[in-house]
Amino acid sequence: MNDHLLQLSPEPLWRHFRTLCNTPRPSGHEAPLIATLTAWADAHGLTHERDAAGNLLIRKAATPGCEALPGVILQGHLDMVAQANAEHPHDFTRDPIQTYVEEGWLHAHETTLGADNGIGVAAALAILEDETLRHGPLEALFTLEEEASMRGALELDTDWLQGRYLLNLDSEDRGQVYIGCAGGADVVVEARLPTRDLGEHEVVRQVALTGLVGGHSGIDIHKGRGNANRLLVRVLRALEPFGACLVAYQGGTLRNALPREAFASIALPADEEAAVVARLAELQAELAAELAGVDEDVQLALEPAESAAPLTGAASRLLIAALHVAPCGVERMSVEVPGVVETSNNLGVVKLDEGRFHLCALVRSLRDSATQDLADRFRALFSLIGAETRVENAYPGWTPAPESTLLARFRRLHLERTGVDPDVKVIHAGLECGILGGKYPQLEMISFGPLIRGAHSPAERVEIDSVAEFWQVLRAIIEDLASARAA
Template identity: 90%
Template sequence: MNDHLLQLSPEPLWRHFRTLCNTPRPSGHEQRLVETLTAWADERGLAHERDAAGNLKIRKPASPGCEELPGVILQGHLDMVAQANADHPHDFTRDALDTYVEDGWLHARETTLGADNGMGVAAALAILEDDTLRHGPLEALFTLEEEASMRGALELDEGWLQGRYLLNLDSEDRGQVYIGCAGGADVVVGARLPTRDLGEDEIVRRVALTGLVGGHSGIDIHKGRGNANRLLVRVLRALEPFGACLVAYHGGTLRNALPREAFASIALPADEEDAVTQRLAELEAELASELAGVDEDVQLTLESAETDAPLTEAASRLLIAALHVAPCGVERMSVEVPGVVETSNNLGVVKLEAGRFHLCALVRSLRDSATRDLADRFRALFSLIGAETRVENAYPGWTPDPESTLLARFRRLHLEQTGVDPDVKVIHAGLECGILGGKYPHLEMISFGPLIRGAHSPAERVELDSVGEFWQVLRAVIEDLATARAA
């Protein structure tokens, strides 16, 4: 499948990306891909090993005469975000992606593409098989579960990597190089809330909020896009005067993706259904007006739903109120790095089933202290409704080093290869560099990649021309680091 990718240039990179598209690899299900890559390494006579966490490292010896030069680590993550449109059946643990080219961009039909971080992984594999390159010792580090928890990087063995320079290939902007990133933490809230019997005069209906664009909860958090959980909770607040009471709720699927859809089952007096329908139409128009130019297709619908026990009136009101005031979106912009979000939160996953409430939010910040503080605000808020809050998978930010010699070399080479001096950036997203730098403080690191848009959503796409440019610059950097000046 995806044979058309073999006609694209640079051929080695696209050939490996085809393998990634044909091999299911959602977070936590990377084993099949690891087996494919280790078999490929064996065929090429490349040494490989895995650490205790399951991360994969493939090594290639230096070119003759370059054995004593500092080593280069090519780093990316094997997993991808698994998002499909609601009406599109796709099993990310079994099905290959269905890709197509349109107007100079590669897309996947109705699903995420996995260019994040499949482009970086494919580029590293293509470098390993390129015998025309002159290079020092090479290590390709492929981590696990980056999109779900950063577990691969967090549990990476110390003392396992030998290189001095690390090229993280997990950025998504053409003509830019990243030298710093936000840290983050998952905030998980759980509670058992009281329910009651459904009244004789009550019916159960499902309110659906759909049609949002979604996107990456770090890169896109400042763009004003709707968060389905935030918006549906607002709708539920507006329906409370009609006697609406929560029965069930399902919103979002990943804590690091802006939720595009959310669904709430509510109990309401049967004689209020027409009034609720009218109010939903008013709210849809209100939201469409507010989101004009950003989320043009937001929709609110009222549908039939399975009958089940609603929360008590007090529990429903408390839960909706807590969700309504929970931090969501940009909390603070950076003063030190103008134009960059400093601290944010994404209400990624919210569920309520049979009185069992679950929330998973992702807090990000360039300041680790701000990450801790925002997580603590969740703990304080949800303690008021008797919920328990825990913080998981915390990872540090990556402190920028604008004086890095690796950065200086990259800027020179990028200008030589493309005619453009790259913008030096700090990203409000969780690159693994912060974690890796904590374990290997001697590393000099930069992050760069091709132009990817719509990551973490079915709108994900990668610009074909930028892939060729990315490949050209990557090869130039590796060959430059193999010169005497790298000693």
């Protein structure tokens, strides 16, 4: 499958990306891919190891004469975000990603593409098999579960890596290089809420909110796109005067993806159903007008649903009110780095089933203290409805080092190879560099990559020409680090 990828250039990179597309690899299910990569390493005479967390490290000896040079670490994560359009049946643990080319971009059919971070992983593998490249000692570090929890980086062995320079290949903007990133934490809220019997004159209906663009909960958080959980809770507030009471809820699938769809089952008096349909039409028009230019295809529908016990009136109102005021979106812009979000939150996953409530939000900030404070606000808010809140998978930010010699080399080479002096950026997303830098403080690090858009959504795509440029610059920086040329 995906044989057309073999016609793209550079062929070694796209050949490896084809392997990644054909090997299912959602977070937590990287084992088949690791088996494939270790067999490939054996076939190419490369040594490989795994640490206690399961991360994979492949080593390649230096080109003769370069043995004493500082080592270079190529780093990326093996897993991908598993998102498919609701009407498209796709089992990410079994089915390959089906790709196609359109107007210079590579897309996937109705699912995420996995260019994040598959292109970076493919590039590292292609470097390892390149016998024309002059280089010092090479290490390719492939981490696990980056998209779900950062577990691979968080549990990485601290006495494993030997290199001095780390090239993180997990960025998504052409002509840019990243030297800092936000830290973050998952905020998990759980509660057991009281239910009641369904009334004799009540019916259960599902309110569906669909049609949003979605996207990356860090990179896209400031773009004004709709969050399905935020919007559906607003709709539920508007339906309370009609006697609507929550029965069940399912919104979002990943804490690091802007929710594109959300569904709420509600109990309401049967004689109010026509009025609710009319109100939903008004609300859809309101939301479409507010989201014009970014998410104007939002749709609201009232559909049949299975009968079940609703929450008590008080519990329903309290839960909807708490969700309505929960932090969501951009909290603060950075003063030190103009134009960059400092602190944000994504209401990523919200569930209610038989009175069991679950929420998973992802808080991000360039300041670890702000991450902690926003998480504590969740704890304070949801304690008012008797919920328990815990903070999980916290990871630190990456402090910029603008005077780095590695950065200076990269900027010079990028200008020489592409004619463009790259923009030096700090990203409001969770690159693994912050975690790795905490474990290996001696590392000099940069992050760069090709142009990827729509990451974490079925709109994900990668610009093909930018992949060739990315490959050219990657080879150049590795060869430059193997030379005596000054930065």
